Amino acid sequence: MALQRNTGVAALRALPAVLPAARTFASQAGWFGHVPEAPRDPILGVTEKYLADANPLKMNLGVGAYRDDSGQPVVLKSVREAERRVAGSHFMEYLPIGGHRQFCEDSAKLAYGEDAGVVHGKQVAMIQSLSGTGSCRLFAEFQGRWMKGSKIYIPSPTWSNHHNIWRDAQVEEVIYPYYNKETKGLDFERMCDTLSKAPAGSVVLLHACAHNPTGVDPTREQWQELSKLMLEKRLFPCMDMAYQGFATGDCERDAQAVRIFLNDGHRLALSQSFAKNMGLYGQRVGCFSIVCEGPAEAKAVESQMKALARPMYSNPPLHGALLVHQILSDPELKQQWYGEVKEMADRIISMRTLLRQNLEALGSPHRCAGRLAWVSPCCCVCTSATRSCCGRMDEPWAGPTGSWAGHKRPLRRRSPRPAAGISSGQGAAPHSRLRTCPTCAKPAHPGRCPVLAPCVFRGPCHPTRIPARSWQHITDQIGMFCFTGITPEQVDRLTGEYSIYLTRNGRISMAGVNSGNVGRLAEAMHKVTSS
């Protein structure tokens, strides 16, 4: 039989008959029965589960909102003062599409520098945006429309929403290496290698400071190298700066990447958020800017930025912008704010230190199958019977009669220098058979110390409990987040057994850590990583 080739007719016949009666329409499946329930956003999903947990000792290390040492949300004093000043003083008229102009200029100066030539030369196209997310989305749409064919290079890992944003803007992404799981630091070489192969005109997404989720930032020198590489390869930087001031406590320092690129002559896009550094999370205050060739281009680009924003939400919200403008435009209030940002950053840094110290005090012999590693710093001898756990030796120690051939030459220190973060002598219980190390005159096990062979007496050293697993990355990393290196299964245990909530990539928000819970956190982390 001839097939019904008129598919339109077939489709029409497949539709339910026209229904004159009102109620029967609703009794059909409806339009959206096929819509599946979306997976919960990983970050807010964590918070939801946390809220539902009845355990009084629970900890929320998921979302990146600052908490004070009592675990309470904070409204900065400078913000409260700004609120007081703004109260009742404004009609709530529509802002222009581009938002509050003075706010934009204040933001640009904060990011690019008070005396930045590009700001004073009106080279910066800028509009107020719905916080950092809104900024990124605007740029992604801008890229899709005005940089057609270009791809977005996104670091691995990155804030999960970056992927969603560029995907929904229909811009293709390429992942570039960023985080090195082994070193728990930056994989700079591979990063540069991948970027150097990107076609000219590609856009590279960079976290200006306090990388989310890893907390791993390039050094100043690395930023300089990257800037030159990107100039050479004609790659367009898109900087996401959500944590200015929050990383080191110094707004100028945290903007160094932006300034370096600017000084090198880059044209760049910048997404700025005041969610964290001013604690204005829910008010959605941000600034989206693009540094252009000159005022004429900036004007054109700005008009197109507005053309993108208008059919989204028409004009941005007023309240947050008023508060930021109050603070940034009043020298005294601004100074007060600088102080408060530093306080927040300092508390985070001190929590990092405390967490690391606690973990190291616990020993955390993760790879040593439960044994403690006793190491004499001058001898660099791991007394564990299994694989290297202090990172300095690659081969298993074959025992007192075994060969030392596989071990590296121990360091000979001229003066005692306890390793950073380790409290010397604390809790150290010398082995009963220890003799005096000839190198450093400290107790050392004669059967194990390779230096008990002829060596030169230098200064004292201490046998110390160096944790087999290094938690150094906790203090090396910067900003609100710490990429702990904990596996998803271990994360599940932390949540299930200890009511400690974090994202499954092992990222913890240091803001949720305080002097009251850091001990418990360290114990829990130690337990799940050592069995």
Next chain:
Amino acid sequence: MSAFEVFAAWRPAANTAIGISQAAAADPSPDKVDLSVGAYRTEEGRELILGAVREAQRRLEADPATNHEYLGHGGNPRFCRLAAELALGAGSAALAEGRVASIQGVSGTGSLWVGAAFLSRYYRRSRVALLSAPSWPLHDLMMERAGLELRRYRYYDETTRGLDYEGMLEDLRAAPQGTILVLQGCGHNPTGVDPTPQQWQGILAAAQERQLFVFMDNAYQGFVCDLEEDAAAVRLFVDAGLELLVAQSFSKSMGLYGERVGALHLVAASADVARGAEAALQELIVPMYATPPKYGAAIATTILADPQLRQQWQRELAELPGSMLRRRQQLYDALQEVGVPGSWEHILKQRGMFSYTGLTEAQCGHLMERWHVYLTPDGRISLTGLTGPRCRYVAEAFKDAILACPA
């Protein structure tokens, strides 16, 4: 070599309401009258903050629990519920049955944005959106950006300056099954022409007949007649059992313009679908702006949740439609006095903030250049820009424009 060479030959875009309003603001002439923008002004030409809003602000400031923490992706849940009750009616069966998925949006526009994106992603029966001729330009832009094809249905009748009801019904009945139908619940922007209750019945019947998916924009609830009457069209469709989207704004009804307070409600066939759709809406929002702005919704919630404050708000709001009507009357009277050619009845018949004068683009240009009277090139005026004393001047301007640039 610029990353954006394409801009080297850029020229400014054509005139929009906002551009015209900016031009009006920049005009130094003491005679200027800005009839372009849609924000309420008192009859003395001043901005207005409702007492209930001021009180709500005061309470928020005084409350130590007020903070700036993130809302969820769907916004303030209390706000969403109260907004839904306002739009659909507190006794709405759809609400009682849990069939309404609501999200707080970045005002009405932002709510439309989310709704359009939702339809674009999940609505499978059609890629076509029907919009009134004319419609609010942003509706067009938004549907286009969502990847939908735009078609028009007849709406404004140039001869009667009213609704082309028959033409509209014809176009709706001719639409393919399942087409998206964008309607404005009250205070049509830009024409000021609204269907009567009987006509709404006819429109509903046509929508049911063709199984059109209704997207109702109700930005002026409370601003045209009163809160209940202005929601009648929305409730008619919801109570008929349709699945539809409703975009809601508190810009005008609470004067919260710049704080961007709005909501999107999806009325679904079942509670299960509503639940799933709510999660889908939130998933859309995450890469748009993550979470909506907190402050304005907090004000709205404070007012709606407190019986006394709510009553105060309703009382104050009730004054505004009357004020619009007075200004319509004053303009009409002035037009008669000055003897401006043509019939101006439509100024009185049209409703809400706007009126489609019928002036041509050339006449509008003349008004702006010679008389410093600012309005959009389609002849739309915003009654809020008018004050009693300036009506005469505006009438004179109309007369001069009509004579100078014959249609």
